[in-house]
Amino acid sequence: MMRLISFAKYMVVIISVLGMTSCIDDEQPVYNPVHNQTGGGNGDNPENPDDEEEEDVDIDLSKWELVWEENFNGTDRESLKEKWDIEDNNGSSSILSTRRPENVKLSGEGTLKLVAKHEEDAGKQYSAGSIFTKETFKYGYFECRYRYAEVEGTNNSFWMFTSPVTFEIDINEGKYPNIVGMNVHDHVSNPKRSDGASWTYNPQVKSAYSYSFDMAAPIKTKKIRFSTEKKEHFHMREFRIYKNNTAGYPEELETNVVEKEAELGLNNLAKTAKITVSGYYKGFEKSEANLCDDDIKTRFVSQKEGDKYIEFVWSEEQEIGNVQFLNGYIKEDGTYDNLVDNYKLEYWDGQKWAVFSSMDARDSMADDNLGQYHIYGLEWNEEELIYYFDHKIIRKVENKWCNGPASLWLSLAIIKWGGAVVPEDIDGKFMEVDYVRVYKQ
Numbered sequence: 001m002m003r004l005i006s007f008a009k010y011m012v013v014i015i016s017v018l019g020m021t022s023c024i025d026d027e028q029p030v031y032n033p034v035h036n037q038t039g040g041g042n043g044d045n046p047e048n049p050d051d052e053e054e055e056d057v058d059i060d061l062s063k064w065e066l067v068w069e070e071n072f073n074g075t076d077r078e079s080l081k082e083k084w085d086i087e088d089n090n091g092s093s094s095i096l097s098t099r100r101p102e103n104v105k106l107s108g109e110g111t112l113k114l115v116a117k118h119e120e121d122a123g124k125q126y127s128a129g130s131i132f133t134k135e136t137f138k139y140g141y142f143e144c145r146y147r148y149a150e151v152e153g154t155n156n157s158f159w160m161f162t163s164p165v166t167f168e169i170d171i172n173e174g175k176y177p178n179i180v181g182m183n184v185h186d187h188v189s190n191p192k193r194s195d196g197a198s199w200t201y202n203p204q205v206k207s208a209y210s211y212s213f214d215m216a217a218p219i220k221t222k223k224i225r226f227s228t229e230k231k232e233h234f235h236m237r238e239f240r241i242y243k244n245n246t247a248g249y250p251e252e253l254e255t256n257v258v259e260k261e262a263e264l265g266l267n268n269l270a271k272t273a274k275i276t277v278s279g280y281y282k283g284f285e286k287s288e289a290n291l292c293d294d295d296i297k298t299r300f301v302s303q304k305e306g307d308k309y310i311e312f313v314w315s316e317e318q319e320i321g322n323v324q325f326l327n328g329y330i331k332e333d334g335t336y337d338n339l340v341d342n343y344k345l346e347y348w349d350g351q352k353w354a355v356f357s358s359m360d361a362r363d364s365m366a367d368d369n370l371g372q373y374h375i376y377g378l379e380w381n382e383e384e385l386i387y388y389f390d391h392k393i394i395r396k397v398e399n400k401w402c403n404g405p406a407s408l409w410l411s412l413a414i415i416k417w418g419g420a421v422v423p424e425d426i427d428g429k430f431m432e433v434d435y436v437r438v439y440k441q
């Protein structure tokens, strides 16, 4: 399945495979108790564009009764205090900002602004803002129309928390330009349980986890190079380079590639090359051995900063007809994560590097980012948590531990794991909220 082959040299290729791809760019490349799957993803698979249920999953609000709303029509901060408490604290140790009332503003045009500032405050370099409802809610449908602060390094949150905190529902923890993060945490058990997922939002541009390139004409070279400007680390699970072969090539996801190669009279030339890589992510030292071990689960993980590449070098010239790679890592539910959103494949033509395939999803992502308004929703009942994006279901999980009254929170924070933190870019940017609504059935 999911195979797209081949093109002329130098052609820029964007491969469309997944309906929505997940992309967790977190501190840890493997299992992260805060942001990763634990439950094996019950319910709809948001990555499966063929999901039959997808057609009729819109929330039907005519079946719900509006019981609470905030439209932010006031002009002064004090007016908020009828329904909301405003945080004034140093923020948790995991974030880079404090939270101050001065950063909570009503625009006078029907919106709330949570403003980020670059300033020395209580030992931190930034301040931001956060509010939560005085009223608590248990079960119902909750939604918020808001847009992210248009800058990386921010967490733009619409949350539910109990007090004291026993559980947390992240209706969305959003990161600019286009990460939607929906999660649920149990703060009572030890170790804490979580069940979360993140998506890269973009309806047009999709990344794939496997690629295969047939050369229009065989390439003669001693060197092949893969590189990416992906933020954070990249994961490469398998890399295959084949000689020109009229009998064809294995499928990237072939379950027994070694057998198939033998059948086709092929060897993976990556195995005979000297492999050079950019730095490693911690815990993945010398992991280039995983690039061609015929196991799609083992992987090379690059360093987070600086150059990110893999180079294959042979002492003799090779005639290459096909290159394949499988990237990202496989989550417990079998879906793939942390896919590259840009790459270049090049060969050495004797004088210089020449590109034979490249992909860059970054530009078009910026054209349709979450700095524009979208509606983030949660249907919460005794059995399930159902997450909505613009009224469409994108996630369903079993409700295992959220059965008490919780407040709704709106919160902006400066964080280390949401892209580059650039002080002058962050200063003055704001998360802007149009409304919050609560419905009961």
Ligand SMILES: [Ca+2]
Pocket: 237, 238, 290, 291, 292, 293, 294, 295, 296, 297, 298, 299
């Ligand atoms: Ca491998």
Ligand SMILES: [Ca+2]
Pocket: 070, 071, 072, 073, 109, 110, 111, 433, 434, 435
């Ligand atoms: Ca409004």
